[in-house]
Structures are given as structure tokens and as C-alpha cells.
Amino acid sequence: MNQIFAADALLPTGWARNVLVAWDGAGRITQVTPDAVTPAGVATAAGPLLPGMPNLHSHAFQRAFAGLTEYRGQAHDSFWSWRNLMYRFAQRTTPESLEAIATWLYIEMLEAGYTSVCEFHYVHHDTDGRPYADDATLSLALLRAAQTAGMGITLLPVLYQTSGFGAKPPRADQARFIRSTDNMLSLLERLTPAAQAQAAVLGLAPHSLRAVPPDSLHAAVQGLAALHPQAPIHIHIAEQTQEVEDCIAWSGQRPVQWLLNHAPVDARWCLVHATHMTADEYAGAARTGAVAGICPTTEANLGDGVFDMPLWLQHGGRWGVGSDSHACVNAAEELLMLEYGQRLARRQRNVLASDAQAEVATAMTLQAVQGGAQAAGRLPPGGTAGIAVGQAADWVVLDAQHLALQGLPAPAMLSAHVFASHRTSAIDSVWVGGQRRVAQGRHALHDAAAAAFVAARSTTVAAA
Structure with a gap:
């Protein structure tokens, strides 16, 4: 039985x-x-x-890159210099290596207490930037890896079109990432049967406001709704202060402010990182029902900053954790880093305990499971929001x-x-x-x- x-x-x-x-x-x-x-x-x-803990943000190929950038290559090392090194690594990932890396990563996740993963997948094409004969080659490699490991997966193919705000042309080292909006919607149609066959969830990830122009973002969200009305939508947002400054220079608005004013953000959305927000943005984003995707060990590794979790919770905000670049693959470690970041910022202890749960580990676990399940699009029936009928x-x-x-x-x-x-x-x-x-x-x-x-x-x- x-x-x-x-x-x-x-x-x-x-x-x-x-x-x-x-x-x-x-x-x-x-x-x-x-x-x-x-x-x-x-x-x-x-x-x-x-x-079981959902992992709401993963770039699987980066697991093989973890630990290889921990040296100072220039006077001021930053997220952006790290990204240049990561791109170099991404150029050499093959379908075979991606499947092997992802299979091991998902096994690591299972051994570390994660039971499902949201795979934010943006390496789409061959090393020269041309599509594979089967345009879904790398996406299918990730689905197979999850099936082999026995990991639940939400696959989020990434729409990536430009190198900066104002529709700047993509860089040469971004060629593997680039898709038109119509091509992305065709990929989602192609992947639907394969995802359904293994009970995987299929969604969409507009990479960021700097990588997806407004017209493309609008068309992609509309197209996704026509294919899968309840599909999750994940986006990198306000991770770095330079991103905020560039967005203001382009639009006169901050990234989260712009998104809330121009996109139908609701409970389907996951705002990944959302590190640099004003008080009004915290309130406005929380009101939409969107999930904040917090990746504490990666955000620490990249020097992103600290998300103001008490302010988010004050507005009823929902959240979950992800391992992102996989500098660390450990569900409990993300919770520890999240709480410790808040303690360091506030010089207090047990910051994320709640009125309902004085035990901080219990409170964080319950909230991260609920938020992670929502972000993954894995709600009843057969959802992952906790031990319940x-x-x-x-x-x-x-x-x-x-x-x-x-x-x-x-x-x-x-x-x-x-x-x-x-x-x-x-x-x-x-x-x-x-x-x-x-x-x-x-x-x-x-x-x-x-x-x-x-x-x-x-x-x-x-x-x-």
C-alpha cells in the first residue's frame, strides 16, 4: 500500500x-x-x-561553471565581469554536456531537499548561433535530465533578443540565446507534448527588460496566454543597480515600476531577484500576487544586494527560493543565507519568524514551499504546495x-x-x-x- x-x-x-x-x-x-x-x-x-522544496530559479549549465570565477580579474570585479566569463563557458556547452550536467545537478538537488525545479533555459542554439536541426534539442535534453533524475520540472524557455535597453543589437557572444517572438511561441508548441508526457509544466521566461523590447514582451505574453492561459511567466528584474540606472535612462522609470505599468503582472509571474525596489514598488508588486524569486547564495556570490523581505511580507508578498547559478545547491542553505542576510542588514535575529510561526525555520519553509509551488505553476491537482490531499x-x-x-x-x-x-x-x-x-x-x-x-x-x- x-x-x-x-x-x-x-x-x-x-x-x-x-x-x-x-x-x-x-x-x-x-x-x-x-x-x-x-x-x-x-x-x-x-x-x-x-x-518538498521547489527550486524556483535554475540555470542548469552554470553548475559546471561554479567555483571557476572566484578570482579578481580586474580592479573592480562585478556581476558584469562575471557574466563575460559565463558567456565564454556557455559558448562551449553541447547537448550531450548539458544533459550530463543537468542530470547530475537535479540529483544534487534531490539529495539537498529540492523536489522540483524551474529551469530558466536560455542556451537554445548551436555554438555558432544557428538553430539545431531540431530546434528543441537543448530543451529536450533538460526534460530528459529531469526524467532520469526523477525531478519535477517547470521548463521556462527564455526569450532573449537584445543586449540592452532601447533594443541594442545582441552581442556576438549572445547568439546562442536569440529567438524571435514567433519562433519562441513555435518552440512552446513543439515542447507541449513532450512536457505533458512526463507531467512537466511549460512556461515562458522573458529574460529581462534589457533583453526583451516592449512590443516583444507584449506579444509573447499574449501568445503564451493563447497556448497555455495559466502558464507561469518568470523574468529577471532589478537585480543590479546598473540595470536600474539604465532603465531610468531609457524610460524614465525603474524596472519594476515600468513592468507594473506596462505588463499584466499577476499571480502567474515570478519576479526573479527584484533586489533593488523602492517602497512603492514593494507595495505595488506584492499587490499583483506575483512571487518574488529570491536566490540568496547566488545574490551573495554576485554581489547583487539584499532583498528587503520584512517589507515584502508587510505587504503580503509571496516568495520562494532558487539556486540560480548553483554556486550552492542546497535548499536549507538558501534559507539560512536568506535569514542571515536579513540579520546582517538589520542587526536583529529570527527576522523571518512570523506571528503564526515563531520558529524561523518552520516559517521560512512553509512560505517558500507555497511561493515556490505557485511560481512553478504546480498547484492542485497534483501540485507541490505541501503535504495535503x-x-x-x-x-x-x-x-x-x-x-x-x-x-x-x-x-x-x-x-x-x-x-x-x-x-x-x-x-x-x-x-x-x-x-x-x-x-x-x-x-x-x-x-x-x-x-x-x-x-x-x-x-x-x-x-x-
Whole structure:
């Protein structure tokens, strides 16, 4: 029978004791019963049951690039100098290397407590910028990687057309990214059957306001609505101060201000980073119901700045976390970095605890799961918004015997997992759609996928 019993489980309403969870053959939860009597013959979780964490922002190919830019190449190193190095690496990614890198990355994510991913995919064409014979080649490689790993995926092909505000022509090293709006909509049509076949969600990612002119943004959003009315839309926005300054010079408005005034932003949208906003922009963006996509370890790595989470929450804003450039692949690490960033900025502690949840790790987990599921377009039926009837059977089981957790009550175990362990070492198992993908902290394909990743990275680094 598809059942599991947990002495403690974190449900959307908070912690519950002695919880029996059942699911059907489609991997959807059919029963969640707190205060249940331990049933005979039913597997018992090794520790607290946590909802699986959606990763709402990923550039898979960049995992093989992580760690290779941690040196000063010029007097003032910045996001923009990092981007030049990243482009050089992107020029050498092949379909085979992308699939190997993404397969390993998604296995890493599963072992680190993520159960689904939003793949913000912008390397579309061959190394010379010409389309592959099958224009969907690299997108299909990512879908296969997720299927191999057993990871839920929201695929977000990226619309990228210009190199700066005011429709500046693309740079030569951006040729692999460029698509017309009509071509992007054709790609989405081409990918629809493949996505449906593996229960993947398909959406759209206008890269940024600097990369998609207004007319193209309008046409792409309209075209997506005609194909998939509820499809998620993700956009990089206000990540860097230079981006804000350039947007003002072009339009007289800041990026988020311009977007709210010119696009139909609503609950389908994910505003990735949104780091540099005014108080009015925080209020206006939150009112739309859009999700703020926060990527704390990448934002720290790139020197982006710190998102004002208390202000966002004051306006009822929704949020989730992503690993973005994959300098770190660890769901708990993103939560830790998010809270620590707020502490450093405010010189306070437990900033992101809520009135409903005084335990900061519990509060962050519940909010990030809800926001991540919305951003992924993975809502009921079969959604990923927590351990509840109608949702996907996605969860993480902590190891109650781990030294950092042993002997503690369940909320303290989660706190120790986030703030006092190695943040993957206390994970016992991970389930996606009712299938156990990680057992005793390890994925069945760990060794083979790791070897393929190392080979792909070595070849790509040598070529770049």
C-alpha cells in the first residue's frame, strides 16, 4: 500500500503528530491523518516529514561553471565581469554536456531537499548561433535530465533578443540565446507534448527588460496566454543597480515600476531577484500576487544586494527560493543565507519568524514551499504546495538519529537542519510523486551521474 507514517510532519497548517499519509498510483496524496494510531505493516519515516522544496530559479549549465570565477580579474570585479566569463563557458556547452550536467545537478538537488525545479533555459542554439536541426534539442535534453533524475520540472524557455535597453543589437557572444517572438511561441508548441508526457509544466521566461523590447514582451505574453492561459511567466528584474540606472535612462522609470505599468503582472509571474525596489514598488508588486524569486547564495556570490523581505511580507508578498547559478545547491542553505542576510542588514535575529510561526525555520519553509509551488505553476491537482490531499506526494524525511537532530522535538530538528548541520547530512530520504528518489541520503544514480558530470565539465572547461 502507498502509505507512510511519521511521528511528526510539517503540514501547511503547521506541525502535526502521528501523521499517516497515503497516496495513489498517480503520485497524489489521498489522505493526511494526524493523531493516527501506528498502523501495522506501514513504513515509518526515519524522522520528521517536511514538504518538498521547489527550486524556483535554475540555470542548469552554470553548475559546471561554479567555483571557476572566484578570482579578481580586474580592479573592480562585478556581476558584469562575471557574466563575460559565463558567456565564454556557455559558448562551449553541447547537448550531450548539458544533459550530463543537468542530470547530475537535479540529483544534487534531490539529495539537498529540492523536489522540483524551474529551469530558466536560455542556451537554445548551436555554438555558432544557428538553430539545431531540431530546434528543441537543448530543451529536450533538460526534460530528459529531469526524467532520469526523477525531478519535477517547470521548463521556462527564455526569450532573449537584445543586449540592452532601447533594443541594442545582441552581442556576438549572445547568439546562442536569440529567438524571435514567433519562433519562441513555435518552440512552446513543439515542447507541449513532450512536457505533458512526463507531467512537466511549460512556461515562458522573458529574460529581462534589457533583453526583451516592449512590443516583444507584449506579444509573447499574449501568445503564451493563447497556448497555455495559466502558464507561469518568470523574468529577471532589478537585480543590479546598473540595470536600474539604465532603465531610468531609457524610460524614465525603474524596472519594476515600468513592468507594473506596462505588463499584466499577476499571480502567474515570478519576479526573479527584484533586489533593488523602492517602497512603492514593494507595495505595488506584492499587490499583483506575483512571487518574488529570491536566490540568496547566488545574490551573495554576485554581489547583487539584499532583498528587503520584512517589507515584502508587510505587504503580503509571496516568495520562494532558487539556486540560480548553483554556486550552492542546497535548499536549507538558501534559507539560512536568506535569514542571515536579513540579520546582517538589520542587526536583529529570527527576522523571518512570523506571528503564526515563531520558529524561523518552520516559517521560512512553509512560505517558500507555497511561493515556490505557485511560481512553478504546480498547484492542485497534483501540485507541490505541501503535504495535503490533492498535492503531489513530494516530501523530505529528516534523520532523527543524526547527531545535530537527535533527541530534539520536531521544530527544533528542522531548525538544527537549517542552522546547525551540514544541511544535507541530516536528510534521510526524498520522495517525488510517491517514488523514493533518495534513500539514506543518496540517489541511486549518484555515482554514475557524478562521473558523467565530471567528464562533461572537464571537456567544457578545456574548450572554454
